[in-house]
Amino acid sequence: MRFPKIWLLRHGQTEWNAERRIQGQLESPLTPLGVQHARRQAALMAPVMAQSPACYASPLGRAQQTADIALGGAPFVTDPRLAEAFAGDFQGMTLDEVAAQYPQVHGNNPRNLDLFCEAPGGEGYDSFHGRILDFMQSLTGPSVVVAHGLLGQVMRGIVCGLSRDRMAALPNGQGCVYVLENVAETVLE
Template sequence: MSEYPDLLILRHGETTWNREARMQGAQDSPLTAAGRAQARHQGAVLSAFGCEGHAWYASPQGRAWQTAELANTQGAAITADARLAEIAVGDWSGLLFDTIRAEAPHLFEDADSLAWYDHAPGGEGLAAVAARTLAFLDALTGPAVVVTHGITSRILRCHLLGLPWSRFDTLQCGQGVVWHLSKRQQQRLS
């Protein structure tokens, strides 16, 4: 594993589909009022922490991009990077989690595991997310603010912590959260 620059990783704020417990994947739904407030709070956290001189990168998906714009109180240029997009879930996009569980209950026998993402019909798969996020990290040349999604954030943090990416489901993830990662350590700032 390479030594990576310091990163501040944000998950987008709450969306209407998050609230409805729908799979978004490559699709999008708008931030809720709570999601916009979470993004503004992330901006306040970043301002207090200090992120001057950090490059800004965001998933091009609307929910992450809008979060980046709201959190970017310093007006830094934001670069869209498709390697930060959320895992594509194919035919499950737009479905309620309960519908997926009812259609494929065997995938959810281990309540602590999120490995069921690998079984989405027409989906991307976790290994593909791990490969593209590692390529993103390997291309970084300095400290950065990264605005992304739940699964993508966890896999990014596994790389940065020196964990196998397959352990992504052991990491916490919340909307409106800011993680500081430095020298294989992470700290939740919000």
């Protein structure tokens, strides 16, 4: 499956990222380091933004805050399909708390993508993958997307033709830009 070129930005570090706390669709503001991540993305994106690409962002505050900085004030469309995976009962818990309270689920899912998608009361992988693919299929030209780590793993995996297991193993960098084009990704740092 082919898609238009996508520049994918994960939001900068948040307070809950620093605490190893599961955000899912809950809110947590960027840390000072997270603001630096977004500023680094702004420098990387300046030549791209000069071309006036279509820009999209998750509705969640951390992605909105990152988009405001990283896109240099350019307008963007907020799309609910770009929200992070809904992690059900795990939202607001630290990874250590999940391990203590849900040892079997935690033990069977060592990677965050799988863990979040197996959360009791959560969205689940199939629904999450489906809405990301739906968004990607709606793109009509080169696009900038500001979103989240797990969403980014799935989007990057779809473009590159990866299995779910390989998606879950992808790195989740902050302060970089993933360029997705021609069934491959490159990273601008």
